[in-house]
Amino acid sequence: MKILIVGTGYVGTTTGLIFCEMGHQVTGLDLDDHKLQALKAGKLYFYEPGLEELLSRHVAAKNIYFTKNTKKAVKENDIIFICVGTPMETDGSANLTYVKNVAESIGKYMNKSKIIVTKSTVPVGTAELVEKWVSGKQATPIRFDVVSNPEFLREGSALQDALNPDRIIIGTKSEKARKIMKELYKDFHCPIVITNPKASEMIKYAANSFLAMKISYINELARLCDALNINVNEVSKGIGLDTRIGPQFLRAGMGYGGSCFPKDVNALIQTAKEQGKPLSILESVVKVNEKQPIYIIEKIKQALGGNLINKKIAVLGLSFKANTDDTRESPSLRLIDRLLAEQAQVKVHDPVVKIAARPSLVQLQSVEETVAGAEALVIGTDWDEYKVLEWVNLKPLMAHPYIFDGRNMLDKRMVTNIGFYYEGIANH
Numbered sequence: 001m002k003i004l005i006v007g008t009g010y011v012g013t014t015t016g017l018i019f020c021e022m023g024h025q026v027t028g029l030d031l032d033d034h035k036l037q038a039l040k041a042g043k044l045y046f047y048e049p050g051l052e053e054l055l056s057r058h059v060a061a062k063n064i065y066f067t068k069n070t071k072k073a074v075k076e077n078d079i080i081f082i083c084v085g086t087p088m089e090t091d092g093s094a095n096l097t098y099v100k101n102v103a104e105s106i107g108k109y110m111n112k113s114k115i116i117v118t119k120s121t122v123p124v125g126t127a128e129l130v131e132k133w134v135s136g137k138q139a140t141p142i143r144f145d146v147v148s149n150p151e152f153l154r155e156g157s158a159l160q161d162a163l164n165p166d167r168i169i170i171g172t173k174s175e176k177a178r179k180i181m182k183e184l185y186k187d188f189h190c191p192i193v194i195t196n197p198k199a200s201e202m203i204k205y206a207a208n209s210f211l212a213m214k215i216s217y218i219n220e221l222a223r224l225c226d227a228l229n230i231n232v233n234e235v236s237k238g239i240g241l242d243t244r245i246g247p248q249f250l251r252a253g254m255g256y257g258g259s260c261f262p263k264d265v266n267a268l269i270q271t272a273k274e275q276g277k278p279l280s281i282l283e284s285v286v287k288v289n290e291k292q293p294i295y296i297i298e299k300i301k302q303a304l305g306g307n308l309i310n311k312k313i314a315v316l317g318l319s320f321k322a323n324t325d326d327t328r329e330s331p332s333l334r335l336i337d338r339l340l341a342e343q344a345q346v347k348v349h350d351p352v353v354k355i356a357a358r359p360s361l362v363q364l365q366s367v368e369e370t371v372a373g374a375e376a377l378v379i380g381t382d383w384d385e386y387k388v389l390e391w392v393n394l395k396p397l398m399a400h401p402y403i404f405d406g407r408n409m410l411d412k413r414m415v416t417n418i419g420f421y422y423e424g425i426a427n428h
């Protein structure tokens with residue numbers, strides 16, 4: 001099948017390459033010249049393990065080509081996947097401008113029947129809007145079918161997630177589209193849930209919100225565990241072994257970040273408000289999450305005598321989680337903003353992310369330079385390489401051997417044996 005992917009970001013690029021692997025011919029459409037230039041050369045412009053190898057292979061084999069020619073791309077392809085961003089508005093709702101632009105272009109340039117699939121995360125009712133936007137731009141009516149097919153991949157493991165999904169959700173009212181979508185996904189060994197577009201759209205938000213809820217639950221519980229001198233990791237393990245609860249997304253830390261959970265939880269809250277059915281549980285999930293990076297700041301302040309004025313703090317990790325260069329809604333960046341607001345002098349390190357220097361903020365190449373002279377060190381992102389640092393060599397470089405582990409990732413016994421003062425999130 002000839003597939004068009006509109007929006008070659010994290011989701012679009014991964015999805016396109018997965019379809020190449022399944023033997024389809026793929027076109028990647030984007031409007032960003034810088035991204036297109038890299039992709040055409042078989043180079044990934046973002047950090048995602050394993051993906052570049054696939055990209056260079058399929059570009060070389062001409063299984064995928066990239067373009068910014070919307071008209072030609074729409075005309076030439078039968079199935080169109082919308083993978084553009086749906087960022088958060090100031091009121092928390094999802095901004096559908098990019099989806100609308102794409103839908104209108106499809107309507108304008110459509111020359112024959114198409115299947116239009118929304119992979120972007122969009123609020124309940126968007127499939128109906130897409131239908132309206134497409135038909136509103138058609139010069140003469142041409143049949144098309146709309147499908148909601150949300151994506152569940154995670155950054156950092158996008159390839160593995162997209163190749164081995166837990167399930168595939170297909171929401172459509174069209175029998176023809178249903179058949180084509182099932183054919184498209186025939187080589188995937190997972191349950192395929194066929195439903196209507198609204199339920200499909202809700203499944204995506206409900207899944208992300210549920211996972212965010214698990215994280216806020218364990219983070220708030222961690223604060224109580226701290227007060228009671230209990231190791232929250234043991235609690236996570238103990239409850240996670242109950243198959244009704246499950247072990248995943250129970251790692252206490254600095255709160256959830258990224259381009260999805262914060263915006264998607266807020267968008268669902270907004271949908272619920274519009275319906276007059278507020279989701280008070282999710283409103284609490286957001287509140288707990290907002291406080292979590294500040295929680296560790298309070299610990300640092302306490303250890304350093306009550307304030308952070310001119311205190312030298314080293315922060316290891318900038319991305320919202322390990323194995324990605326994405327810093328959208330990164331808890332580590334929120335922590336850094338707060339440290340700067342409290343007038344600390346901050347030095348930072350990250351294996352892949354580069355940020356611009358600001359007054360009192362400098363990024364260093366090595367961990368050694370970053371921690372030199374620091375009065376406290378904070379683990380902001382759970383990069384594996386921080387786990388295996390030679391802590392014994394880092395300690396003499398620091399002014400105070402204080403570690404604040406925002407990700408509960410270090411072996412507490414090991415670092416305290418070396419002589420560090422260690423505090424995690426209820427990591428007793």
Ligand SMILES: NC(=O)c1ccc[n+]([C@@H]2O[C@H](COP(=O)([O-])OP(=O)(O)OC[C@H]3O[C@@H](n4cnc5c(N)ncnc54)[C@H](O)[C@@H]3O)[C@@H](O)[C@H]2O)c1
Pocket residue numbers: 006007008009010011012029030031032035083084085086098101102119120121122151152153154155259260
């Ligand atoms: N990032 C993830 O892990 C993830 C996972 C599942 C779902 N999602 C959802 O998927 C969607 C895309 O997310 P992303 O992280 O890949 O976004 P992204 O910002 O990385 O990529 C979106 C791309 O769309 C392009 N674009 C915008 N308007 C366009 C147009 N009119 N024509 C062609 N290209 C256009 C942009 O230039 C950009 O390259 C969002 O709705 C997101 O919530 C993201």
Ligand SMILES: O=c1ccn([C@@H]2O[C@H](COP(=O)(O)OP(=O)(O)O[C@H]3O[C@H](CO)[C@@H](O)[C@H](O)[C@H]3O)[C@@H](O)[C@H]2O)c(=O)[nH]1
Pocket residue numbers: 121151152153154155156208211215248249250251252253254255256257258259260261264320321
């Ligand atoms: O036990 C945990 C698990 C995760 N996190 C944090 O939660 C955030 C999100 O992590 P993760 O879900 O691994 O990353 P994303 O790439 O944002 O993926 C989520 O968002 C995507 C976009 O919608 C979905 O497709 C995925 O299924 C969903 O997991 C990160 O800040 C993590 O550090 C924790 O604090 N504790």
